[in-house]
Amino acid sequence: MKRIFWFMGVILAVVGLLFGVKVGLDWQSSQQKSAARMTKNQDQTLTIFNWGDYIDPTLIHEFEQKTGYHVDYETFDSNEAMFTKIEQGGTRYDLAIPSDYMIQKMRAANLLEPLDYHELKDLQEYDPELMNQPFDPGNRYSLPYFWGTLGIVYNDQDVAADELKTWNDLWNPKWNQSVMLYDSARDVMGVGLASNDDDINSTNMSELLAAKGRLDALMPNVKAIVGDEIKMYMVQNEAKIAVDFSGDAQQMLAQNSHLHYVLPQGRGNMWFDNMVIPKTVRNKKAAYAFINFLADPTHAAKNAEYTGYSTPNVGAKQLLPAVVKNNPDFYPSQQTLKKLTVYQDLGLDWTTTYNDLYLEFKMNNHR
Amino acid sequence: MKSKQSIPYMVPYVLWIVLFVILPLLLMLIQSLQDIHQQWTLANYANFFRSGTYLKMTFNSIFYAFLVTVITLSISYPMAYGLSRVKNSQFWLLLVILPTWVNLLLKAYAFIGLLSQTGTVNQFLGFIGIGPQQLLFTDTSFILVASYIELPFMILPIFNSLVEVNPSLPNAARDLGATPWQTLRRVIFPLTLGGVRAGVQAVFIPTLSLFMLTRLIGGNRVITLGTAIEEHFLITQNWGMGSTIGIILVVAMGITMYVTRDRKKRGKR
Numbered sequence: 272m273k274r275i276f277w278f279m280g281v282i283l284a285v286v287g288l289l290f291g292v293k294v295g296l297d298w299q300s301s302q303q304k305s306a307a308r309m310t311k312n313q314d315q316t317l318t319i320f321n322w323g324d325y326i327d328p329t330l331i332h333e334f335e336q337k338t339g340y341h342v343d344y345e346t347f348d349s350n351e352a353m354f355t356k357i358e359q360g361g362t363r364y365d366l367a368i369p370s371d372y373m374i375q376k377m378r379a380a381n382l383l384e385p386l387d388y389h390e391l392k393d394l395q396e397y398d399p400e401l402m403n404q405p406f407d408p409g410n411r412y413s414l415p416y417f418w419g420t421l422g423i424v425y426n427d428q429d430v431a432a433d434e435l436k437t438w439n440d441l442w443n444p445k446w447n448q449s450v451m452l453y454d455s456a457r458d459v460m461g462v463g464l465a466s467n468d469d470d471i472n473s474t475n476m477s478e479l480l481a482a483k484g485r486l487d488a489l490m491p492n493v494k495a496i497v498g499d500e501i502k503m504y505m506v507q508n509e510a511k512i513a514v515d516f517s518g519d520a521q522q523m524l525a526q527n528s529h530l531h532y533v534l535p536q537g538r539g540n541m542w543f544d545n546m547v548i549p550k551t552v553r554n555k556k557a558a559y560a561f562i563n564f565l566a567d568p569t570h571a572a573k574n575a576e577y578t579g580y581s582t583p584n585v586g587a588k589q590l591l592p593a594v595v596k597n598n599p600d601f602y603p604s605q606q607t608l609k610k611l612t613v614y615q616d617l618g619l620d621w622t623t624t625y626n627d628l629y630l631e632f633k634m635n636n637h638r
Numbered sequence: 639m640k641s642k643q644s645i646p647y648m649v650p651y652v653l654w655i656v657l658f659v660i661l662p663l664l665l666m667l668i669q670s671l672q673d674i675h676q677q678w679t680l681a682n683y684a685n686f687f688r689s690g691t692y693l694k695m696t697f698n699s700i701f702y703a704f705l706v707t708v709i710t711l712s713i714s715y716p717m718a719y720g721l722s723r724v725k726n727s728q729f730w731l732l733l734v735i736l737p738t739w740v741n742l743l744l745k746a747y748a749f750i751g752l753l754s755q756t757g758t759v760n761q762f763l764g765f766i767g768i769g770p771q772q773l774l775f776t777d778t779s780f781i782l783v784a785s786y787i788e789l790p791f792m793i794l795p796i797f798n799s800l801v802e803v804n805p806s807l808p809n810a811a812r813d814l815g816a817t818p819w820q821t822l823r824r825v826i827f828p829l830t831l832g833g834v835r836a837g838v839q840a841v842f843i844p845t846l847s848l849f850m851l852t853r854l855i856g857g858n859r860v861i862t863l864g865t866a867i868e869e870h871f872l873i874t875q876n877w878g879m880g881s882t883i884g885i886i887l888v889v890a891m892g893i894t895m896y897v898t899r900d901r902k903k904r905g906k907r
Contacts, residue, residue, distance in 0.1 A: 495857025
């Protein structure tokens with residue numbers, strides 16, 4: 272009994288000590304923050320809400336130097352999490368970078384401020400092909416930050432370049448147990464729909480059922496359906512083929528020179544991450560200053576080189592190395608782009624239908 | 639008199655139970671009776687029992703949980719028995735418990751490192767001439783990792799009940815001419831049934847709804863009810879269906895507890 276009390280006492284002491292250290296550290300950092308606020312008062316701060324590791328940090332520094340604003344950079348890891356934080360309020364985000372369908376959803380929920388075009392500069396740098404998308408007609412609320420596609424990553428030790436040209440090539444019996452899918456209902460169903468040459472935003476039950484049947488036929492080739500680990504697995508040569516986004520692909524390619532990304536011919540998905548000014552904005556001036564800062568081709572090019580994503584900035588694209596800007600898988604031709612579709616927010620009922628079919632597909636996996 | 643005195647002591651317990659057990663369960667029950675448009679309905683339950691998908695998933699979950707329980711039990715009992723018989727047994731037991739101090743995700747990633755195409759196990763297989771095999775994303779690897787993770791929860795209660803067995807009872811059995819095997823089967827095992835029961839409950843019930851491992855180790859080739867709940871809450875945002883599966887799991891667990899309960903009727907001779 273005595274030993275138990277001793278044991279508990281020691282644990283309590285350690286917990287107390289750690290808590291004390293934490294309080295001390297918090298106090299210190301809050302002192303620093305308020306000191307920083309004293310010198311640069313409230314309206315000199317710009318709060319950016321972005322995906323993790325999605326900006327070249329030296330750009331933030333450069334922006335602070337150039338404009339005198341202080342940048343608070345906060346990150347999220349899913350559109351849904353970002354939506355909740357902005358919807359619930361109590362936050363002061365001046366600039367956020369959600370994806371296409373989420374912009375549509377935020378617009379409908381009245382969470383976005385319309386852009387004031389008098390404040391915006393260098394608009395001619397944005398590729399007109401990438402503007403005026405269905406999720407934000409006329410770009411009233413958003414401007415593109417990065418964009419990309421859904422495609423196929425393959426390992427050239429096992430797969431020849433001409434063996435994967437269209438989505439249908441995934442069904443080749445040669446790839447038995449070799450394909451990894453990214454665990455997402457819309458994307459996997461999208462592959463099924465695109466391989467049937469149907470719209471990836473289809474709300475036609477027979478098309479959806481046909482897509483699901485098509486996916487069931489793909490199952491023997493599917494090795495695993497995984498989340499973000501897909502990057503690690505591909506880099507470690509665990510599978511020959513993966514279906515993933517161009518952005519993820521770029522990160523894999525940087526780590527394993529045997530990997531290549533291909534944008535399949537025919538229909539497919541194209542995605543956007545756009546800059547928006549949410550309703551939580553406190554410092555519109557700073558937000559516009561940052562949007563204009565990024566519209567400068569040298570800055571946009573620097574950001575694109577750091578993240579590896581495709582930039583919507585025409586001037587910036589010209590500044591990129593020739594191997595990058597001339598790669599049709601990352602910067603497809605206008606002709607190819609015409610066949611690609613952006614995901615639309617289909618509403619609760621259809622989203623549920625997509626998810627139910629996808630869950631059924633995943634269940635159908637017994638070898 | 640005595641019961642009145644103990645009332646203040648009951649306050650924390652009652653508060654805890656109401657706030658953290660009864661209220662959440664009620665909320666879940668209410669959620670499960672609503673569809674995606676927040677309309678009252680029984681459709682979620684009807685869906686569950688009508689669609690082959692969920693029934694198959696339920697069957698899968700129970701089957702995997704059963705396998706994991708049987709495997710951990712058959713490893714744990716001899717292990718605990720051996721441990722209870724050696725010097726410094728608490729220390730050796732500590733070594734078995736040690737992995738529970740490490741975060742589940744870290745353990746899962748460690749197994750990925752071991753079982754992947756270029757992992758340690760495949761390097762060894764290559765070395766002895768069998769060549770690399772597909773180990774990840776198989777039922778076997780899922781059951782292996784799940785058993786590894788659940789093992790300590792099976793050993794602990796069994797070990798404790800073994801230590802509590804009065805040593806004079808097995809001694810008496812031996813004196814009266816029982817063989818070691820008979821002593822184990824007729825005397826020690828019945829006396830430790832409580833520990834076995836606790837272990838089975840501690841392993842079977844959580845394994846029913848394991849979900850992270852099904853994706854990381856099973857590559858979603860193994861699907862349990864836990865996967866479906868995760869999907870409904872995080873991706874589909876169909877909380878109604880997610881809660882329905884949750885309620886069904888709670889009922890299933892209740893049944894498990896009932897079946898493995900401590901039956902007071904003894905002395906049937």
